[in-house]
Amino acid sequence: MPKAFGPRTRESALVPSARTGQKPGVSVPEIFDRRLRRFRRDRAAPGFADHAFLRDAIVDALLDRLDLVTRPFDRALDLGCADGSLGRALMARGMQVTSCDAGAVFATNADGIQADEDALPFEPGSFDLIVSAGVLDSVNDLPGALIQCRRALKPDGLFLAGFVGAGSLPRLKAAVAAADDQAGGAVPARFHPGIDVRAAGDLLGRAGFVLTVADSERLEVGYPDALRLIRDLRGMAATSQLAGQAGPWIGRARLAALADAFAAQAGVDARVRERFELVFMTGWSPGPDQPQPAKRGSATASLAAALKS
Numbered sequence: 001m002p003k004a005f006g007p008r009t010r011e012s013a014l015v016p017s018a019r020t021g022q023k024p025g026v027s028v029p030e031i032f033d034r035r036l037r038r039f040r041r042d043r044a045a046p047g048f049a050d051h052a053f054l055r056d057a058i059v060d061a062l063l064d065r066l067d068l069v070t071r072p073f074d075r076a077l078d079l080g081c082a083d084g085s086l087g088r089a090l091m092a093r094g095m096q097v098t099s100c101d102a103g104a105v106f107a108t109n110a111d112g113i114q115a116d117e118d119a120l121p122f123e124p125g126s127f128d129l130i131v132s133a134g135v136l137d138s139v140n141d142l143p144g145a146l147i148q149c150r151r152a153l154k155p156d157g158l159f160l161a162g163f164v165g166a167g168s169l170p171r172l173k174a175a176v177a178a179a180d181d182q183a184g185g186a187v188p189a190r191f192h193p194g195i196d197v198r199a200a201g202d203l204l205g206r207a208g209f210v211l212t213v214a215d216s217e218r219l220e221v222g223y224p225d226a227l228r229l230i231r232d233l234r235g236m237a238a239t240s241q242l243a244g245q246a247g248p249w250i251g252r253a254r255l256a257a258l259a260d261a262f263a264a265q266a267g268v269d270a271r272v273r274e275r276f277e278l279v280f281m282t283g284w285s286p287g288p289d290q291p292q293p294a295k296r297g298s299a300t301a302s303l304a305a306a307l308k309s
Contacts, residue, residue, distance in 0.1 A: 031193070032140050033243040034102075034116060041082075041103025044237035048083050051235025055134040057219055058162035058278055059086045062131055065160055065282060073129040077152065079117060079161075080135030084110040095129070098122075102135070103237075118145040122152045129153075132161040136281075137195055138241055146207035156287025159209060164238070165216060165279030166194025171265050171272050172229060179250070179257035188245050200281050209283025210290065217278045222271035226262035229274060 044051070063086075073095055078087035081099035087110060090097050099112030100120070107114035115121055117132070118141040130149050139145050149159055173191055180187040195203075201214035223229045233239050250258065266272045284290065 030140050030243045032138050032241045033245075034140070036243075037138060037241040038102055038104065040237040040239060040241055041101065042105045044235055045083075045103060045105035045109065047235055048237075051232045052083065052085075053221070053232075054164060054219070054236060054238075054276060054278075055082060056085070057217075058133045058280075059089070061217060061278065061280060062086065062133060062160050062162055063089055065280070066129075066131075066158075069158065073158070075127045076129040076131060077122070077127045077149075078110075078112075079120075079130055079132040079149070081110045081112055082106050082134065086131055086133050090129075090131070098127070116140075118142070118148065120145075120148045120152060122148075124151045125154045126152050127154065128157045130157070130159045132163075134163055134236075136161055137163040137165065137279075138192060142195075143203060143206060146203055146209070150208045150283075150285050153285040155285055156290060157285045159204075159281070159283045159285070161281040162278055163195070165200070165277045166196040167275070167277040168194065169274060169276070171262060171274045172226065174265070175226060175258050175262035176250075178261035179254045182257050183254055189242060190240055190250075192240070192242065194277075195279060196277075197279055200279050204281055204283040207283075208286065210286050211284045213280075213282040215280050217280070219276045219278060220273050221276070222269070222273055224271055226259045226272075229262075229272075 073093075076087075076090045076095045076097045078084070078090065078097055078099045081087055081101045082103075083106070084099060087097045087099050099107065099110035100115055101107040101110065101112060102114065102116050104114050106112075113121065117135060117139045130153060132149075136142060136145065146159075153159065169191065176190055180190075197214045197216045201212055204212040204214065230239075262272055
């Protein structure tokens, strides 16, 4: 049985100004309930492999991107290590890997560190590679987390991340909205705000990364019913972690209406094709040997002349 807590734990209600640029003593708005998020990850840990197809797809895509980089990496951080599959793949490539997760069980199983992504305990320049699969979409202070990742990298270090982005789960969202509408009355927000490709690229630039790339891939999965999808989301720790939520909850009547509305979207094969948008971020910490833009006015040929010709 795993221990209750990992070898090291770090919690923070306030994110230090040295990391995020916030004024001292000013708290970052908490979109997500940190304790609920840890509970969701700890609950999912024992059977995670049975529901981890989204993270597996993200891990494969990150490794494909890493294989395109010709330079070697020695020290890597697996941020949001979950079942440790990404970290093991990096170790197989000869890297020394530090694992980190907000969940105590995941962190302990990986012999790693328990810490929220926006309160990292690492010294500047600790790694030359940071990878993150499937967690950055539910971080309270994502800009601050990216700044901390950039500072934890050595000059010319690489940051690679992937997560479920905006535009995901349109079928389930439509079914939930229909069930809530049928019940009448005000309802709480039930889905996390999403991050799209443009926002991801902007966040990388704001955090100080250079040579940035943000892109996306679409994954569609067929489901026979809504309950099967909800079980997968629960099993991958992807159900709601929003802070300050209250009822009305999805009771039996709403769940039945949700199931009917979801089933009504089925195709000829009696399965509903649910969509997941996977967003990927690539950025480098600034380094002296990287390609630099030419100085303004240093061109030796006229663009206007070239266009005329």
